[in-house]
Amino acid sequence: MSTYNIEIIRLPVIDSTNNFLKSLAKDGVNTPVVVIADEQTGGRGTKNRSFISKKGGIYLSILIKSQEKGFNSTLITPMTAVAVSDTIEQIANINTGIKWVNDIYIDNKKVAGILCESVILPEDENPHIIVGIGVNLFKPCGGFEKEIEDIAISVYDNPDEAIKEEFINLLLKNFFKYYENIGSKTFLEKYKLKNLVLGEKVTVIQGENRFPAKAIDIDDNCRLLVELSDKSHKWLNSGEVIFEIKQP
Numbered sequence: 269m270s271t272y273n274i275e276i277i278r279l280p281v282i283d284s285t286n287n288f289l290k291s292l293a294k295d296g297v298n299t300p301v302v303v304i305a306d307e308q309t310g311g312r313g314t315k316n317r318s319f320i321s322k323k324g325g326i327y328l329s330i331l332i333k334s335q336e337k338g339f340n341s342t343l344i345t346p347m348t349a350v351a352v353s354d355t356i357e358q359i360a361n362i363n364t365g366i367k368w369v370n371d372i373y374i375d376n377k378k379v380a381g382i383l384c385e386s387v388i389l390p391e392d393e394n395p396h397i398i399v400g401i402g403v404n405l406f407k408p409c410g411g412f413e414k415e416i417e418d419i420a421i422s423v424y425d426n427p428d429e430a431i432k433e434e435f436i437n438l439l440l441k442n443f444f445k446y447y448e449n450i451g452s453k454t455f456l457e458k459y460k461l462k463n464l465v466l467g468e469k470v471t472v473i474q475g476e477n478r479f480p481a482k483a484i485d486i487d488d489n490c491r492l493l494v495e496l497s498d499k500s501h502k503w504l505n506s507g508e509v510i511f512e513i514k515q516p
């Protein structure tokens with residue numbers, strides 16, 4: 269799979285695989301460690317939202333720690349988005365798009381999301397990074413919850429254990445392939461190519477203020493360039509934009 273010696277922990281249910289790895293990071297465990305749960309009771313998404321995590325999905329977190337001085341961890345989320353997108357396309361032969369910065373889409377519906385968090389230990393130069401990945405691999409038993417049924421999609425309709433195992437193996441292989449080469453940003457071209465936001469109208473959020481803009485470029489550090497209504501340009505980091513994705 270890779271030159272890494274990866275410890276993999278499988279759990280039937282947990283509050284959040286990210287929480288689980290945060291505790292391990294605080295205890296200073298050796299990395300990398302991967303934890304995979306069939307179900308989460310307190311799954312978390314970005315912007316303090318909850319992430320519904322019923323049986324049928326893959327809930328997986330990876331704990332890594334770079335030894336490199338001044339390691340640029342902001343690239344991990346977009347790099348992971350490409351690894352997830354590649355995995356879905358290779359296994360299921362379905363086209364995916366990436367919504368800057370951390371969501372994977374099929375047919376304008378969300379199929380996967382990524383939540384990266386970090387733990388900094390005292391007197392440690394580089395943080396432990398927790399990369400949380402949630403994929404709607406199979407439709408949950410009884411369907412998606414009412415609040416997300418119009419905006420969520422799964423890769424497959426019916427559960428299949430063999431596909432699930434194949435998916436997990438390939439996802440980890442793709443992730444570590446890009447991670448080992450993160451310095452040369454081998455994921456970047458695909459990240460830009462697959463992005464659904466370029467040319468689209470967006471709403472920029474800054475503090476209490478919201479204003480309309482158009483997304484026009486992504487740079488080599490995966491920041492988003494937007495054009496405001498007065499034609500001025502602004503580079504944005506994650507968490508500052510809402511998109512108006514067109515429905516088909």
Ligand code: BTN
Nearest residue numbers: 284286311312313314381400402
């Ligand atoms: C998002 O879409 O906002 C990000 C969702 C990230 C969900 C994954 S599932 C595994 C890991 N554990 C969590 O509690 N969250 C992440």
